[in-house]
Amino acid sequence: MHQVMIKMMVTVVIVFTICWLPFNFLMIMKLPSSWDLLPYFWFAFHWLAMSHSCYNPIIYCYMNARFRSGFILVLHGVPGLQQLCCCIRHTPPAIARNVGSSVALAGEMNRMYGAASALRRKQAGVRVRCHPG
Numbered sequence: 001m002h003q004v005m006i007k008m009m010v011t012v013v014i015v016f017t018i019c020w021l022p023f024n025f026l027m028i029m030k031l032p033s034s035w036d037l038l039p040y041f042w043f044a045f046h047w048l049a050m051s052h053s054c055y056n057p058i059i060y061c062y063m064n065a066r067f068r069s070g071f072i073l074v075l076h077g078v079p080g081l082q083q084l085c086c087c088i089r090h091t092p093p094a095i096a097r098n099v100g101s102s103v104a105l106a107g108e109m110n111r112m113y114g115a116a117s118a119l120r121r122k123q124a125g126v127r128v129r130c131h132p133g
Contacts, residue, residue, distance in 0.1 A: 019052035
């Protein structure tokens with residue numbers, strides 16, 4: 001279990017380094033402002049650095065079953081998405097047991113009581129909290 005987590009964290013750090021190193025290298029270099037390609041390199045390296053935030057969820061989803069289960073549960077709550085995506089259409093309801101978080105609780109409560117019940121709780125000022133334990 002710890003080896004998988006360490007492998008995932010090392011992957012995140014490597015991807016972070018690959019994404020941010022070119023931009024930081026460009027910022028540290030003393031390049032002449034008359035260089036015609038500077039704006040293009042700056043844009044490409046800046047885009048690569050900012051795109052790093054898109055890669056973390058992909059890494060977590062690929063390497064962590066709990067994250068993947070929680071993500072699928074969240075997708076179940078998006079109206080109309082179940083007809084479009086085959087991977088969440090046939091997901092077993094027992095997936096909530098794998099998550100162990102407030103996402104699972106919210107998904108189960110939505111299935112059990114429906115959206116109307118959630119609206120009544122909101123209007124009544126009732127807050128549902130799940131403390132991991």
